Amino acid sequence: xxxxxxxxxxxxxxxxxxxxxxxxxxxxxxxxxxxxxxxxxxxxxxxxxxxxxxxxxxxxxxxxxxxxxxxxxxxxxxxxxxxxxxxxxxxxxxxxxxxxxxxxxxxxxxxxxxxxxxxxxxxxxxxxxxxxxxxxxxxxxxxxxxxxxxxxxxxxxxxxxxxxxxxxxxxxxxxxxxxxxxxxxxxxxxxxxxxxxxxxxxxxxxxxxxxxxxxxxxxxxxxxxxxxxxxxxxxxxxxxxxxxxxxxxxxxxxxxxxxxxxxxxxxxxxxxxxxxxxxxxxxxxxxxxxxxxxxxxxxxxxxxxxxxxxxxxxxxxxxxxxxxxxxxxxxxxxxxxxxxxxxxxxxxxxxxxxxxxxxxxxxxxxxxxxxxxxxxxxxxxxxxxxxxxxxxxxxxxxxxxxxxxxxxxxxxxxxxxxxxxxxxxxxxxxxxxxxxxxxxxxxxxxxxxxxxxxxxxxxxxxxxxxxxxxxxxxxxxxxxxxxxxxxxxxxxxxxxxxxxxxxxxxxxxxxxxxxxxxxxxxxxxxxxxxxxxxxxxxxxxxxxxxxxxxxxxxxxxxxxxxxxxxxxx
Amino acid sequence: xxxxxxxxxxxxxxxxxxxxxxxxxxxxxxxxxxxxxxxxxxxxxxxxxxxxxxxxxxxxxxxxxxxxxxxxxxxxxxxxxxxxxxxxxxxxxxxxxxxxxxxxxxxxxxxxxxxxxxxxxxxxxxxxxxxxxxxx
Numbered sequence: 001x002x003x004x005x006x007x008x009x010x011x012x013x014x015x016x017x018x019x020x021x022x023x024x025x026x027x028x029x030x031x032x033x034x035x036x037x038x039x040x041x042x043x044x045x046x047x048x049x050x051x052x053x054x055x056x057x058x059x060x061x062x063x064x065x066x067x068x069x070x071x072x073x074x075x076x077x078x079x080x081x082x083x084x085x086x087x088x089x090x091x092x093x094x095x096x097x098x099x100x101x102x103x104x105x106x107x108x109x110x111x112x113x114x115x116x117x118x119x120x121x122x123x124x125x126x127x128x129x130x131x132x133x134x135x136x137x138x139x140x141x142x143x144x145x146x147x148x149x150x151x152x153x154x155x156x157x158x159x160x161x162x163x164x165x166x167x168x169x170x171x172x173x174x175x176x177x178x179x180x181x182x183x184x185x186x187x188x189x190x191x192x193x194x195x196x197x198x199x200x201x202x203x204x205x206x207x208x209x210x211x212x213x214x215x216x217x218x219x220x221x222x223x224x225x226x227x228x229x230x231x232x233x234x235x236x237x238x239x240x241x242x243x244x245x246x247x248x249x250x251x252x253x254x255x256x257x258x259x260x261x262x263x264x265x266x267x268x269x270x271x272x273x274x275x276x277x278x279x280x281x282x283x284x285x286x287x288x289x290x291x292x293x294x295x296x297x298x299x300x301x302x303x304x305x306x307x308x309x310x311x312x313x314x315x316x317x318x319x320x321x322x323x324x325x326x327x328x329x330x331x332x333x334x335x336x337x338x339x340x341x342x343x344x345x346x347x348x349x350x351x352x353x354x355x356x357x358x359x360x361x362x363x364x365x366x367x368x369x370x371x372x373x374x375x376x377x378x379x380x381x382x383x384x385x386x387x388x389x390x391x392x393x394x395x396x397x398x399x400x401x402x403x404x405x406x407x408x409x410x411x412x413x414x415x416x417x418x419x420x421x422x423x424x425x426x427x428x429x430x431x432x433x434x435x436x437x438x439x440x441x442x443x444x445x446x447x448x449x450x451x452x453x454x455x456x457x458x459x460x461x462x463x464x465x466x467x468x469x470x471x472x473x474x475x476x477x478x479x480x481x482x483x484x485x486x487x488x489x490x491x492x493x494x495x496x497x498x499x500x501x502x503x504x505x506x507x508x509x510x511x512x513x514x515x516x517x518x519x520x521x522x523x524x525x526x527x528x529x530x531x532x533x534x535x536x537x538x539x540x541x542x543x544x545x546x547x548x549x550x551x552x553x554x555x556x557x558x559x560x561x562x563x564x565x566x567x568x569x
Numbered sequence: 570x571x572x573x574x575x576x577x578x579x580x581x582x583x584x585x586x587x588x589x590x591x592x593x594x595x596x597x598x599x600x601x602x603x604x605x606x607x608x609x610x611x612x613x614x615x616x617x618x619x620x621x622x623x624x625x626x627x628x629x630x631x632x633x634x635x636x637x638x639x640x641x642x643x644x645x646x647x648x649x650x651x652x653x654x655x656x657x658x659x660x661x662x663x664x665x666x667x668x669x670x671x672x673x674x675x676x677x678x679x680x681x682x683x684x685x686x687x688x689x690x691x692x693x694x695x696x697x698x699x700x701x702x703x704x705x
Contacts (some may be wrong), residue, residue, distance in 0.1 A: 129582070129583035129584060129634055129636075130583065132583070133583050133610075135583075141582075141583060141610075141612070142583075143636075143639055144582065144636035144637075144638065144639025144640055145582060145583055145634060145635075145636045145639075148634055148635035148636055149584075149634055149635060213585075217585060217586075218585030218586070218587060218609055219585050257588070258588050259588050259592075345588075348683065348684060349682055349683040349684055350684050382663070382683045383663065383665055384635070384663075384665065458588075458591055458592075458595075461588050461591075461592060462591075462592055462595055465592050465596075465687065468686075469686045469687065469688060475684075478684045479686075488666075491665055494635065496639075564608070565608065565609070567606075567608065568587075568591055568594070568606050568608070
């Protein structure tokens, strides 16, 4: 950050000590206190799910400093607290985008077509662990893992099968891929082009958020610096060649799933965002050239009001960061556009039908918080990847909210609530606190190397586990309202025939492709990786030659090295 | 004199989800056990080598990726092959009910599915491990 620019901690929301009104003070003394003596409240202290204190009542006194224009503004206007678009869901309902992937590319292609037919409006692809970790389906470490957590993609041929028949110019595709994102994205681009799509028209998102891998999801391959280089390369390439693509989805979902609080999810995500903007501007790009295509990804957990406050605070903070800290001039650079997924970690193995209820409340929070895109988990989340029936019900959940609940009729319906505005303000302040702490550690990469966010997350996760075990936190069906026998549900089973099928295809591919061309393109990639040129063109050449994910990642592993996280003590 | 129970908490395969493994490791430490956490992406061979080197009483395997039907039997086979028949092997993570008999047949003592408390795990280990030093 340049000298003279405001640091995160200086971007403070207004803050004054609460002054209750005379009426309220009277009410407390004359009416409340006697009532409490007769009938005490259920708990000493009430908190949000994340442990933030929640008062009995919120009144105008909690918003003494409230300034509509400064704190909220109109939707689609700075600081975007109320939403990033002028008409929000009255103009267009959020994209219904179910994260999907299992087995072979053929299996997943079928599921994607099915979901489009059921009314989903965006595609989202889950890859299996070998693909995520840069191994082909025939690698020794892929044993037992092929197709289990997502779709197996080892080559352009797999990608072409995966996308067969999908209207890539009409529908957007999100791909949850991180360490090998540049490679998988290159496969998508080549497959799209071969199917006749115009790369200037197609749109979608690659998750490509390596910082949160070190912090939470742990699907890292290479060390931080070359990983950040790859991310920067994709962002620069997208800006020039695939202008409607969102080359990164800066994520808090996984941070929350790892056990963080809502504030930690927000703060670590946005601070990761700041780190990416710094890295990309160091390549020479101007912030307004690429910032409009940054996107975000948040969790939607159980505490509805805490989540709504989080999304509203996110928009306000990011707008301030982009305009005040980075001096972005283009209003599109100020927007915190985000996808949301309901909280997988909140769903239970016991009484799985309760999960439909949890997912509904969480989806409602995301919608009332103004999300652009939404995935709802299936009831079998704690057991397996979703069956067709389970994912259909999850999609219907969104459709019922969109078409039957009425919450889409007006923008930011909870605005003006004393509670929600107060909580939004407190969330914003707590976020700046974390920015300060991370800045003091030397920035996000340095903080990660020191284990700071990881430790915060683990401590929050442990505290939550203790709260559950001491029954301070109730999980229905798990530590209270338990039933002896559960009604069994049918689970999706993925067997080893997928691995055999994928390995066979890989064998055939290696016989049919031009081995010389593969070798040459891989060698060029290796040389380029050792310099600081943009790697995308080299990766695309390898992809066109049908080099595999594993082959390309092996080249990069040799040049960049691999990463191991500090020991957990 | 009873020595402290030694537990290896292991993350096999490619799965990087370690929230549960770290919570269990810490809970076991808080309960007075000595815990060695292997870190991520261990092969069965690496896990068994660690079990040998650390002279553990228990190997706790955390796996959420669906690869348990391949990985767990392999770990048990290697433990037996290395003379570690007495080591109690427990599994935590995402394992459907149908797979539990298969894993128990392969040699594991118990599967801890989502919703189990750390106290249950502590109690299980304490009741299944002999700690008298002369016994080993």
